[in-house]
Amino acid sequence: xxxVTHNMMSSNIKxxxxxxxxxIEAAQVVEKEVDFNxxxxxxxxxRIEWKALVEASKTMGYSELLDNVESSMxxxxxxxxxxHHALLEIHLEEGALVCPETGRKxxxxxxxxxxxxxxxxxxxxxxxxxxxxxxxxxxxVLKALSIAVY
Amino acid sequence: MLPPASVPQLMKLKMKLKQLEGLLGSVQxxxxxxxxxxxxxxxxxxxxxxLFTAENSFGDVRDKVVADFGCGCGTLGLxxxxxxxxxxxxxxxxxxxxxxxxxxxxxxxxDMDFVQCDISKLRLSDQVIDTVVMNPPFGTRKxxxxxxxxxxxxxxxxxxxxxxxxxxxxxxIKKTALREYNASSAEVLCELRFDVPQxxxxxxxxxxxxxxxxxxxxxxxxxxxxx
Numbered sequence: 100x101x102x103v104t105h106n107m108m109s110s111n112i113k114x115x116x117x118x119x120x121x122x123i124e125a126a127q128v129v130e131k132e133v134d135f136n137x138x139x140x141x142x143x144x145x146r147i148e149w150k151a152l153v154e155a156s157k158t159m160g161y162s163e164l165l166d167n168v169e170s171s172m173x174x175x176x177x178x179x180x181x182x183h184h185a186l187l188e189i190h191l192e193e194g195a196l197v198c199p200e201t202g203r204k205x206x207x208x209x210x211x212x213x214x215x216x217x218x219x220x221x222x223x224x225x226x227x228x229x230x231x232x233x234x235x236x237x238x239x240v241l242k243a244l245s246i247a248v249y
Numbered sequence: 250m251l252p253p254a255s256v257p258q259l260m261k262l263k264m265k266l267k268q269l270e271g272l273l274g275s276v277q278x279x280x281x282x283x284x285x286x287x288x289x290x291x292x293x294x295x296x297x298x299x300l301f302t303a304e305n306s307f308g309d310v311r312d313k314v315v316a317d318f319g320c321g322c323g324t325l326g327l328x329x330x331x332x333x334x335x336x337x338x339x340x341x342x343x344x345x346x347x348x349x350x351x352x353x354x355x356x357x358x359x360d361m362d363f364v365q366c367d368i369s370k371l372r373l374s375d376q377v378i379d380t381v382v383m384n385p386p387f388g389t390r391k392x393x394x395x396x397x398x399x400x401x402x403x404x405x406x407x408x409x410x411x412x413x414x415x416x417x418x419x420x421x422i423k424k425t426a427l428r429e430y431n432a433s434s435a436e437v438l439c440e441l442r443f444d445v446p447q448x449x450x451x452x453x454x455x456x457x458x459x460x461x462x463x464x465x466x467x468x469x470x471x472x473x474x475x476x
Contacts, residue, residue, distance in 0.1 A: 143377070214366035
């Protein structure tokens with residue numbers, strides 16, 4: 100998993116108000132070279148949560164990104180190269196993503212985070228039978244909650 | 250005959266539809282499809298047309314961040330990668346599918362990220378992903394599954410959502426996308442025949458031929474941060 104993916108994910112556990120950014124436990128980090136594409140970087144810069152990227156890359160052992168940046172730095176190739184490396188070339192191969200609020204760990208195996216929730220962690224928005232079904236999708240839970248509702 | 254060329258070489262050229270379809274034809278499909286997730290392979294014919302249209306008619310793929318919702322064995326996401334997407338993420342609930350998709354990506358020398366998750370319970374940024382491509386479960390086993398996918402896709406995509414839905418649901422899809430799911434436009438690009446091979450015992454006929462619409466949805470502008 101690259102940090103561009105990390106930058107768009109939040110903890111989705113029921114009741115968590117601010118699940119972003121997910122903390123990183125890095126057991127194994129690998130680097131894979133990607134073609135440098137300045138236009139892509141300039142385009143995506145404003146859409147990236149910078150602080151989260153800086154922190155995440157530090158946890159992965161790369162501390163070349165500055166804490167404070169502004170769009171004028173996009174003219175510097177040196178800056179873009181570092182941004183490129185942090186965003187696209189560092190992979191979290193083994194470890195975990197950790198919900199910043201609850202500490203719940205989402206394991207990462209062979210680079211793939213498992214974000215599946217247990218039944219009691221699913222968000223329930225509206226208590227109708229239909230929504231219960233869709234929020235948890237498991238007949239067992241549906242039954243249990245239906246009894247509680249009706 | 251097409252001249253032999255490596256995948257990276259092909260990607261630098263403007264890939265022809267037939268080349269794309271040919272490359273996708275080598276992709277490995279489900280070994281043991283799981284009925285609860287409505288796992289049907291997306292064939293190379295449909296996948297190549299979907300992504301080819303997205304790139305050549307709308308410019309929604311090259312240099313973009315593309316997410317493949319319910320990626321299964323990865324065919325749509327791989328097609329996006331082959332057409333020059335900068336970053337492709339495949340999301341699926343099923344670990345086995347992701348494993349196949351991941352080895353397919355390796356085979357085609359593409360770097361793709363994968364996340365194992367339930368699409369309907371995702372919390373994803375609505376800033377980073379440009380385009381969502383998907384062949385959602387049609388909701389024949391779990392009612393509304395395709396609408397859960399569509400709703401989420403329109404929440405996170407900033408440019409466009411490409412999706413396949415049964416032609417019989419056309420009016421419903423259009424109405425719901427425009428009224429409830431934040432779409433500013435919902436357009437059927439073409440009607441395709443989807444050959445569902447006899448994967449499951451409950452299929453009576455040898456091959457089920459389903460009429461499917463290829464849709465392009467455009468989400469309304471998100472109130473994102475600006476430079």
